[in-house]
Amino acid sequence: MAGDVFVHPNALNESESIGRGTRIWAFAHIMRGAVVRTDCNIGDHSFIESGADVGNGVTIKNGVCIWEGVKIEDFVFIGPGVMFTNDRYPRSPRAPVAQERYSKKENWLLPTLIREGASIGAKAVILAGVTIGRYATVAAGALVARNVPDFSLVAGNPAVAIGHVCMCGHPLPASLECISCDRVYEKIDGQLRLRGEEGAAE
Amino acid sequence: MAGDVFVHPNALNESESIGRGTRIWAFAHIMRGAVVRTDCNIGDHSFIESGADVGNGVTIKNGVCIWEGVKIEDFVFIGPGVMFTNDRYPRSPRAPVAQERYSKKENWLLPTLIREGASIGAKAVILAGVTIGRYATVAAGALVARNVPDFSLVAGNPAVAIGHVCMCGHPLPASLECISCDRVYEKIDGQLRLRGEEGAAE
Amino acid sequence: MAGDVFVHPNALNESESIGRGTRIWAFAHIMRGAVVRTDCNIGDHSFIESGADVGNGVTIKNGVCIWEGVKIEDFVFIGPGVMFTNDRYPRSPRAPVAQERYSKKENWLLPTLIREGASIGAKAVILAGVTIGRYATVAAGALVARNVPDFSLVAGNPAVAIGHVCMCGHPLPASLECISCDRVYEKIDGQLRLRGEEGAAE
Numbered sequence: 001m002a003g004d005v006f007v008h009p010n011a012l013n014e015s016e017s018i019g020r021g022t023r024i025w026a027f028a029h030i031m032r033g034a035v036v037r038t039d040c041n042i043g044d045h046s047f048i049e050s051g052a053d054v055g056n057g058v059t060i061k062n063g064v065c066i067w068e069g070v071k072i073e074d075f076v077f078i079g080p081g082v083m084f085t086n087d088r089y090p091r092s093p094r095a096p097v098a099q100e101r102y103s104k105k106e107n108w109l110l111p112t113l114i115r116e117g118a119s120i121g122a123k124a125v126i127l128a129g130v131t132i133g134r135y136a137t138v139a140a141g142a143l144v145a146r147n148v149p150d151f152s153l154v155a156g157n158p159a160v161a162i163g164h165v166c167m168c169g170h171p172l173p174a175s176l177e178c179i180s181c182d183r184v185y186e187k188i189d190g191q192l193r194l195r196g197e198e199g200a201a202e
Numbered sequence: 203m204a205g206d207v208f209v210h211p212n213a214l215n216e217s218e219s220i221g222r223g224t225r226i227w228a229f230a231h232i233m234r235g236a237v238v239r240t241d242c243n244i245g246d247h248s249f250i251e252s253g254a255d256v257g258n259g260v261t262i263k264n265g266v267c268i269w270e271g272v273k274i275e276d277f278v279f280i281g282p283g284v285m286f287t288n289d290r291y292p293r294s295p296r297a298p299v300a301q302e303r304y305s306k307k308e309n310w311l312l313p314t315l316i317r318e319g320a321s322i323g324a325k326a327v328i329l330a331g332v333t334i335g336r337y338a339t340v341a342a343g344a345l346v347a348r349n350v351p352d353f354s355l356v357a358g359n360p361a362v363a364i365g366h367v368c369m370c371g372h373p374l375p376a377s378l379e380c381i382s383c384d385r386v387y388e389k390i391d392g393q394l395r396l397r398g399e400e401g402a403a404e
Numbered sequence: 405m406a407g408d409v410f411v412h413p414n415a416l417n418e419s420e421s422i423g424r425g426t427r428i429w430a431f432a433h434i435m436r437g438a439v440v441r442t443d444c445n446i447g448d449h450s451f452i453e454s455g456a457d458v459g460n461g462v463t464i465k466n467g468v469c470i471w472e473g474v475k476i477e478d479f480v481f482i483g484p485g486v487m488f489t490n491d492r493y494p495r496s497p498r499a500p501v502a503q504e505r506y507s508k509k510e511n512w513l514l515p516t517l518i519r520e521g522a523s524i525g526a527k528a529v530i531l532a533g534v535t536i537g538r539y540a541t542v543a544a545g546a547l548v549a550r551n552v553p554d555f556s557l558v559a560g561n562p563a564v565a566i567g568h569v570c571m572c573g574h575p576l577p578a579s580l581e582c583i584s585c586d587r588v589y590e591k592i593d594g595q596l597r598l599r600g601e602e603g604a605a606e
Binding site: 012027029045047063065081083084085089090091092093094095096097098101123125127143157158 | 480526569
């Protein structure tokens with residue numbers, strides 16, 4: 001996956017797993033072993049750690065950190081300053097009281113999954129262990145401590161559901177008919193899905 | 203506006219519109235087409251995008267991103283890690299469902315205005331479309347989703363008004379007489395203004 | 405304290421007071437006059453100002469700013485994007501209305517103290533003047549405006565106490581017996597301390 005990748009002269013890319021068409025901007029740092037697929041945009045001052053996994057067509061704005069254990073599916077939007085985490089009870093691994101815990105990754109590393117097309121607003125924080133559903137939106141500044149269903153809109157600290165959003169990004173009215181595009185949704189077993197699309201929301 | 207600008211050797215300045223006396227610190231990046239006027243300070247790891255407009259005597263601390271559509275008037279303080287936004291319903295522009303929306307700026311770009319002398323505390327997030335009034339203060343960590351009047355103090359997520367501040371920065375008591383300097387305010391039609399200054403708060 | 409310090413080729417270290425075994429990663433900037441003791445880890449894009457004081461075995465993740473006036477004791481964990489502050493009522497020092505205030509540090513500089521073994525979660529904001537107690541934990545995204553006692557767990561904006569944590573990092577049940585290690589605590593005069601350790605929590 002080496003050809004046709006743009007790496008800004010002030011960026012630092014150590015990964016050999018960057019897909020075609022992906023652009024990496026100034027002062028960003030991609031570590032060896034990080035995977036970033038095709039046609040992504042990695043903003044200034046971002047950091048992608050060994051073991052992180054980023055899909056196709058993902059937009060990562062400035063100053064984002066993506067750690068080992070975080071998997072981001074295709075077409076996700078990660079706003080500026082968004083922070084992921086991979087440890088629920090952190091201590092300094094250099095502290096004597098914490099050295100046993102940090103001797104094995106399974107003691108502390110919790111995975112996070114951001115599903116296709118989701119958007120995470122500026123400066124939101126995503127706690128380790130969470131899954132954010134397809135085309136869900138996390139509002140700017142939110143602190144997400146629990147899973148977010150497909151097409152859900154969450155906001156606040158801690159984040160709570162405040163509505164639904166369309167695949168196109170626009171909030172949905174109670175009728176579940178998007179006023180910005182022509183998509184219509186229905187609620188089945190408490191979960192939103194596109195009307196007429198079998199299992200679209202799974 | 204080219205002479206007498208300090209650019210740290212580890213910074214990246216691509217703009218030709220930087221005013222005299224302005225200093226740009228390590229790992230900051232100013233894009234071509236960004237305007238920053240005289241006597242500003244741009245902290246480490248900050249980013250100013252093409253189309254952003256920064257006034258005179260503005261202090262921008264570390265790790266701040268200022269996007270196209272954001273206008274900052276003279277003498278504003280932008281705390282470390284403050285994040286602006288310019289899109290209320292972001293999706294990855296690389297997603298097929300979002301490509302029409304991002305084909306024209308007027309579909310998504312919302313302006314933000316920070317008026318003279320205002321202060322924005324550390325890590326606050328300012329939603330696109332908001333105006334923050336003259337000498338208002340946004341507390342650290344606030345999420346600002348609505349306009350903030352002149353001299354108002356707002357805090358929280360979402361931010362709500364919790365009082366007023368003096369031009370000098372100090373919170374005002376109920377008497378509207380600053381205990382830190384000699385300024386006195388009055389409330390006219392629900393808006394604070396400096397006593398004796400015709401239209402000072404407009 | 406000069407030997408055996410790792411400074412990444414893309415980092416900028418101007419301090420002569422870095423302890424043995426400390427590692428400074430890409431795009432981090434340590435200013436002259438900053439003190440960082442032995443065996444610390446300073447993540448990418450972090451910034452440590454002249455006058456900041458960092459103890460031994462401290463883990464500082466990415467994108468953290470530590471200012472003059474901030475003192476961090478041994479074995480502390482500072483999560484990614486954590487922001488300290490040192491001024492409660494900031495204005496742009498370049499504004500005419502603020503120049504007298506910023507002419508003397510004692511007019512505005514408030515100290516902050518993070519005590520031994522404490523953990524500060526991702527993107528938390530610590531207001532100037534606060535002390536965070538030994539082995540306390542600040543949850544990710546919290547805004548800390550008041551002192552935090554030893555072993556306390558605080559969360560939210562503004563942060564409030566939601567429980568206690570063990571030295572090992574794990575939240576404590578009501579019995580104050582850690583389910584993750586063998587430590588037992590007792591409450592004396594409203595303060596938690598390790599059972600059998602004279603004054604351990606002071």
